[in-house]
Amino acid sequence: MKILVVEDEERVAHFIQKGLKEEGHAVDVSYDGEDGEFLAEVNDYDLIILDLMLPKKNGIVVCRELRASGVATPVLMLTARDSVEDKVRGLDAGADDYLPKPFAFEELLARVRALLRRQSDSKSPVLKMADLELDPISRRVSRSGKAIRLTTKEYALLEYLMRNPDKVLSRTLIGEHVWDMNFDPESNVIDVYVSHLRAKIDKGFEPALLHTLRGQGYLLSDDSPPV
Known part of the structure; x- marks a missing residue:
């Protein structure tokens, strides 16, 4: 999943980014409200982790403006202020969940999983391609x-x-969504992972589903790829 973290404390932002990457997520980081709002509007994220107290534009304003512009991505709001009034303000602005600082990473991860699960449930419980299934x-x-x-x-x-x-x-698309926006397009890491994945999902099965289109990218389909 592709996640945006908007957090002005670099230590906290890197702590969250590192942990989420270890869970297999692609994670982009922004350090102020204006830049975070811009990234959320122009990219397709599965989840936004948004700090309340941010420079340039606070999290309440960012969340409210994202909702007003039609961005429906789930938002988990973080803040050192944990009064009932602050929680109500965040939720009323459009946040889906609220986590006070300091927090254990395990709790953050549980809330992330819950929001992503809710998002997956609204799309499709099980993804299918021919006889290949992913839950x-x-x-x-x-x-x-x-x-x-x-x-x-x-x-x-x-x-x-x-x-x-x-x-x-x-x-480039795969790199941005499965790794992050700083992915080096000259790297061959995607080719390596595609090769490993193909060996697991296609070897010994028919038809082949994962196709390479030279000069274009990759295609998952149970039809023959275009020549």
């Missing part, structure tokens, strides 16, 4: 009923592909 809630993958074990990053790559079936996805 975003249990994070289980199978083909023809046979369980497939994936690494954290392989799972994130497959989920992104399965949420965009029959679409040619460029390496």
